[in-house]
Amino acid sequence: MSMSRTSRSTERLVVIGGDAAGMSAASQARRLKGPDELEIVAFERGHFSSFSACGIPYWVGGDVATRDELIARTPEEHRARGIDLRMRTEVTEIDVAGGRVRARNVDSGAEAWTSYDKLVIATGARPIRPDLPGVDAPGVHGVQTLDDGQALLDTLAATKGRRAVVVGAGYIGVEMAEAMINRGYEVTVVNRGKEPMATLDPDMGRLVHGAMEGLGITMVNDAGVTKILTGDDGRVRAVGTDAAEYPADVVVLGIGVRPETALAKAAGLPLGEHAGLLTDLAMRVRGHENIWAGGDCVEVLDLVSGQERHIALGTHANKHGQVIGSNVAGGYATFPGVVGTAVSKVCDLEIARTGLREKDARRAGLQYVTVTIESTSRAGYYPNAAPMTVKMLAERRTGRLLGVQIVGREGAAKRVDIAAVALTARMTVEEMTALDLGYAPPFSPVWDPILVAARKAVAAVRKNAG
């Protein structure tokens, strides 16, 4: 069975995935082309469209009161804008040669083919769910979707015990640790790495480690989870490693995500070494004139290392969607790549990075110097001047900025944007020392912490000039 076109002169755009990238693409295309020129059909297998997955930890933690606040645009709102968004409908096959997709209604099981002139793949990412005994036991939760968040909240409401174990200490792990602290839980974080936040170098991760312990979180590093232990009632009772067991009334899996590209792979579309779809700068799937992809299912070019990376982040997904929507509608836009900026917090501890860590630089074949400095968010004499540590990497000999990591308190995280722009512009650390950054005592020391780090990096580059 194949759905027929409404008219030969109307092109049909099919979008797979109703979240940030897919619906941004659909919305942008709709802004540029009316329904008589472009029909837009979007398939979403879940219950929700255009929601902020990044907001889930704050909803679980109670900072955001209701689920609906995380929904940027409902299916009804999309439909009112002329997008035929079909919820609870999962695409099960892409027929590239035939220019059609097969979709199945998740509730009824009914299947149908829909032909497309242009296709956007925005299938997102799926959480890494370790293949452990007991991982499906009641009380063990992922936090990828709004349904996941609701299920976790339901568990919290129904559970008397106050011991939470978070598995993983990356962004999701530390944010969920904060959420559970805010809910009044006794929190243990079990982490495979030497230090939390493997997105930082270990010396900076150590600062996060110390601060988390200061917040009353029990940090267990160097610990691979081998099993989830259950009680007589079948519910989770502990998380087990080879060395120990950590009692748990609730377990949150925050191990990270992988590109959801099984569909693309089966269709023979090109995947990269991180299993994400490979696109050109216009976000078109390489080698395919009429297929675009964006969001958490693609790999992006890291402008600093020159290599592809997989980064699941709503801000990239939205940009991809904008670019795709413009190009699909006959406009022109590109996504040049990323520099790897990420910010997060655990209670009042702020964590930020951009560019390359030491091991990224080595992997990219770059030689580098590193410096680490201590400074404050405001002039030292101004009230609430908060300490921050800034680590900076610069390329050996050229002095080009390679990366910045910041751990501090209020005012620390967003300072990383200065370095993100400098990386994009391929500035040297010497050029950075002259940057005209905003200065007034309530906002910065007379030398902004980024400038202090840059000055020290200049000296390190000179010292290693050989």
Next chain:
Amino acid sequence: MSMSRTSRSTERLVVIGGDAAGMSAASQARRLKGPDELEIVAFERGHFSSFSACGIPYWVGGDVATRDELIARTPEEHRARGIDLRMRTEVTEIDVAGGRVRARNVDSGAEAWTSYDKLVIATGARPIRPDLPGVDAPGVHGVQTLDDGQALLDTLAATKGRRAVVVGAGYIGVEMAEAMINRGYEVTVVNRGKEPMATLDPDMGRLVHGAMEGLGITMVNDAGVTKILTGDDGRVRAVGTDAAEYPADVVVLGIGVRPETALAKAAGLPLGEHAGLLTDLAMRVRGHENIWAGGDCVEVLDLVSGQERHIALGTHANKHGQVIGSNVAGGYATFPGVVGTAVSKVCDLEIARTGLREKDARRAGLQYVTVTIESTSRAGYYPNAAPMTVKMLAERRTGRLLGVQIVGREGAAKRVDIAAVALTARMTVEEMTALDLGYAPPFSPVWDPILVAARKAVAAVRKNAG
């Protein structure tokens, strides 16, 4: 009378001015060259060295407890580092041909010539003190020096009335308005311009106006002060304009500053159209091999307009000092220029700008488009997401970023740094839309306000493509 050299092989550096630029230069030179290679003599006419003038409003307002917290390094500390800093000693003449300066002890009146091999002029700026009847009356205060700050605090302690009039509504004016509010005063700001903060375009100044009134400050715009009225006791009793009188128990002059270059002018050194010294990129006074100048007494190159400006700001003075100190000691450094970044606040209102205002762009011969957007400091659903307004100027046709102005609450001001780096890198607003800025719900909406403005600016540039 001329002081003799200690030895022919030791050069002598003379520094005029013991504050940020002068003492940074002296300190950096000392780091690079020991006392056997370079003798350093510095003259300061005041009581203090290396103090933060920018911090005075916060000391007066009570956020900073004591004067000493504003002193980065005392005369004794400088001397311990091998700098012959002579306090209360005013240089009264520079004899360029003879390579010497005449200095007078302010207290004893004794004068002497000191010869130099290298000279650094860091004479700073002097506050604009309008030539008004009554301006020298008790109760009328400037806030340029620590002595000024102490005198004002003494007046506040001795005055019963709680009515303060601040003359001027630039950075100093609004910061002093906040200080007087914090001290419990009823504050009136009398401002010559149409709106406060003439460093912003009037449409953005209007937002500051509204916010200041919301803080209980009485804003009087379009009002030139013509006289200071005094009572029978000789003390100030009101500030008068042509139209009205504003009762005052204390008056704070916050009208801005001019380069202090009378000495340089008398010596025949080159001054620019803003009466500041003109230097090359190494901060050497133009046409003079062995004289450098920096800080509030020089003009700086505005990298966006290509013209010289006068900007009195501690962060520039410190950079100048570093550059001068390196060059004086035989190293190499340059100060490439500024983009005009400035941040300030009035209570919880944050104000920032970088690059060109509309009238700056016109004066520079640039045609431009402007856009203004409203956004928030955090994801809209996150607690305490604070509103902010961002205005962006981009060059017509090329789309090059020309300037950004921000008025908002917490998290607004330092976002201007993103634009400051983009201006330095001569980015277009289209390039800016792809910037990889830090995103997480507690720190930014999924599109950072700067990106929202850049996207709208791209559309405006396209619309005005002709």
